Amino acid sequence: MSLSKILLCLDTDPQPSVFDAVVAVDAGVDQLLRQGGVSVDDVRNLIYGAMFTRGPGDLKNTAVFIGGSDVGAGEELLAKARECFFGPMRVSLMLDSNGANTTAAAAVLCARKHLKLAESTATVLAATGSVGRRVARLLAREGATVRVASRQLSRAQQVCDDVRRLVPDAQLEAWETRETESTLAAIDGAACVVAAGAPAAQLLPEEARREAKSLTLAIDLNAVPPAGIAGITPQDKAIEKDGQILYGAIGVGGTKMKLHKAAIRRLFETNDLVLDAEEIYSIGSNI
C-alpha cells in the first residue's frame, strides 16, 4: 500500500489559507496538516514532525507548503526549514506566500509566449513589491533588459542590487516613475510592461499606454478595478487592442493555477526540492 501524500501547510496568517488548501487537494494531496499563525520559532518542531515520522525512502510522500499574506515572513520560515535538514533527512518545500511565486512565474511564462525575452527590454512597474521583485528576477534570468520602476529611485536601486546578487549577469536599470511622464519614459523603447502594483492603484493611464509605440505586450496583475494599466480588464488573455497584446490578472490566473498544481504534484516526486520563484517558473516551462 502506498503512503498517503501529506502536505504540511505552514501559514504565517492566523487563519490558514483556504485557497492554498483547495489547490492542494485538487493537486492530489491526501492529507493536509494546516498550521496557522506560524512563526519562525515554531518551525523546527513542525519540520521535525515531518522529517522524523517516515523513513528516508518514504519522505517524498511528505512535503511542506509555506504560505500567508506576508512574503517576507514566508521567506524566513523557508530559510529556517532548510536549516533543519541533514543528510537524507529532508522533505520537499515550496514557498508561495501571497501567491507571489506562482503569479510572477505565470506572468513571465505569458510574456515569453509573445517575446524573445533575451532580446527584449521589459519594464516592471511597482517592481519593489513581492510579485514585482520576482517578475524582475525571472525576466533577468531569461536575459531580458529589465527596467525596475518604483516611485522611489532608491527602492528601485535596492531591488536591482538584490536581483544582481542572485543573477550576477542581470541587465537591470533602476527607474523612478512618479507620474505619467516619467512612467512613459520608463516604458519608451520597451517591448513589454508588467504592472505589479497594489490593488486598485492605476499606474499607467489609457492614453499613455496607447502612445507607447514600442510596447507589443502589456500585463496587468491587479485584479481589483481600476486596472493598474488602464484599458486592460482582469479577464483579458492575450487579446489584441491598439496593436498591443494584453493580459489581465485573471487572464494570467489560469496559467498561475496550473503552475501551482503542477508544483504541488512535483513536491511529491522527490524529498529534496526547494521550490521558490525560479524552480516554479522552470516547472511551468514544462507544462
Next chain:
Amino acid sequence: MSLSKILLCLDTDPQPSVFDAVVAVDAGVDQLLRQGGVSVDDVRNLIYGAMFTRGPGDLKNTAVFIGGSDVGAGEELLAKARECFFGPMRVSLMLDSNGANTTAAAAVLCARKHLKLAESTATVLAATGSVGRRVARLLAREGATVRVASRQLSRAQQVCDDVRRLVPDAQLEAWETRETESTLAAIDGAACVVAAGAPAAQLLPEEARREAKSLTLAIDLNAVPPAGIAGITPQDKAIEKDGQILYGAIGVGGTKMKLHKAAIRRLFETNDLVLDAEEIYSIGSNI
C-alpha cells in the same frame, strides 16, 4: 475523476466544533477545512479561497458551513459571505451555529407528525433564544397561531416583530411567563408547547403540564436535567403519558441528526444554496 467534496467550516469559537466535523464526515464530505475563531473581517479572504479555486461548473463541490456557539455571530458571517458572491462565482452556504437551525427544524418536524399545524395554536416557552426564535418562525410559516413566551413581554414582542418581518402573515401573540400561573395561561388552549430554554432551567412543573388539558403534544429541547418541561426525559420520543405525546431533546435529536446530514449532502448538489432555518426545515420535509 470527480473532485473532492470540500467543506469549509467557519466557526466563531476558538476551538472549531468537533460535533459539526464528525457529522460532515459521516455525510460524505471528503476534506474538511476547519477554521476556528473566525470573525467577520476574516470572511472575505476565506470565502474568496473557496470561490476562486475551482471553475464555476465545479464549485458545487466546495461548500461552506458556519457554526459556533454564538448564533448572532454566525448570522453575521453568513451575511458577509453572501456579499462576496457575484454571478456564477458562488458556493453553497449553511448556517447551524449552536445547532439552532437543525434543532428548531427537527422540533417542528416532530410536531407536524402529530398536529395539523395550520389549524393549531402552539406555545413556545423561552422563545427569545436562538432556538426558540426559529421554532416560532417555522411554526408561523406553517400557519400555526404562535404564542411567543418570555419572562419579559418586551422581548417576546420583539421576537414577534422580527418574525413578522420574515413571515408577513404570521399569527403571533406575545406572552409574559414569569411563574407557573402565567405559564399555564400561555398554554391554556394551545395544542402544543415547545420549551427552548437554557439547560437545566425548569419552565413548566409536572403538575401544571398535567393540568393543561388542551395540550396534546409537549416537546422539551433541554437535554440537561432538570427538564424544561417536568415529566419529560431526554430520551422520550413520541411517548404517550397523561394523554399527551412527549418528546425530549434526544428524542428530537435523531431527526435533528438526519436533517443535519441531509442538509450537508444537499450543499454539494448545486453551488447556489443558502441553508438557513427555512431551507433546512424544507429539506426535512423530504427525508
Next chain:
Amino acid sequence: MSLSKILLCLDTDPQPSVFDAVVAVDAGVDQLLRQGGVSVDDVRNLIYGAMFTRGPGDLKNTAVFIGGSDVGAGEELLAKARECFFGPMRVSLMLDSNGANTTAAAAVLCARKHLKLAESTATVLAATGSVGRRVARLLAREGATVRVASRQLSRAQQVCDDVRRLVPDAQLEAWETRETESTLAAIDGAACVVAAGAPAAQLLPEEARREAKSLTLAIDLNAVPPAGIAGITPQDKAIEKDGQILYGAIGVGGTKMKLHKAAIRRLFETNDLVLDAEEIYSIGSNI
C-alpha cells in the same frame, strides 16, 4: 459502507503536533480533527462532539489522542475527558504527550529483551521527568528493583511514593545523584541503567560507564548530543561495547514508532480503551 476512522487530536500546544498527525495517518486514520491550544475548559465540549455524533455501536470508529509538550497538562485533559463518559457513551482515549508513554514503554520493551526484569536491579537516571517516571513505573510493574535517581533526594522520594500508589508491591529506592561519584554508587550492582534526562545533559561520563562492572545494559533516551550516557550514540541499537549492550534514542525509536502506530490502531477496535503507559506497554508485548 464502513464509517471513517476519525481521530480527535487534543494538543495542549498552540501548534498541534505534526509528528502525531503523520503517525496517525500512517496508522490508518481516515480523518484527523486537530485542535491546538486545548485547555481543560475546552475538553467537555470537544469530547461531547466525539460522543454524541455516532451511535454506541459505531463509537469505536471515533477516538481521541491527547498530546503536546506538557505531560502534566495532557494528564489533566485525560482525566477531564474520562469524566465526560457515561454508560456506553464513550470513545477510546490515548495519552502520549511529549511522546512520554511510547518512549518509556519502548525503553522497557528493549530492556526486557536482554534481562529478566523481575530478577534485575535497574537504575533510572533523571527519573523525575515525564519519561523517567514512566520508565520507573513500568520497570516496577515488571518486578524489577528500581533505583529512582535524581539530583534532589526529595524529588526522587516523591516519584517512589507516586509509583507505589499505582504499583503497591513495587520495589523502589530513592537515590540522590549529583556528580559522577554518587551516580556510580546508584548504578553499582544494577544490571541496567536508563538515562531519561533533558536534551544534551550528560549524566554519566564514559569512563564511569565502563567502570560500572555490574551493568550489562545501558539505554540513553537523549537524542541531542552530548549523550546522557557518554559513549552511546543515538543510532545505537543493541550494539555491544565494553561488555555492555547499548541503546541510543534512535535505536529505541524504531520500537517507539511501531508501538505508537499499534496503539493508534488499537484505539479503533473498541470504544472503551484508555491507553496510558501501562496499556501501551502491554500492546508492545504483543507486536
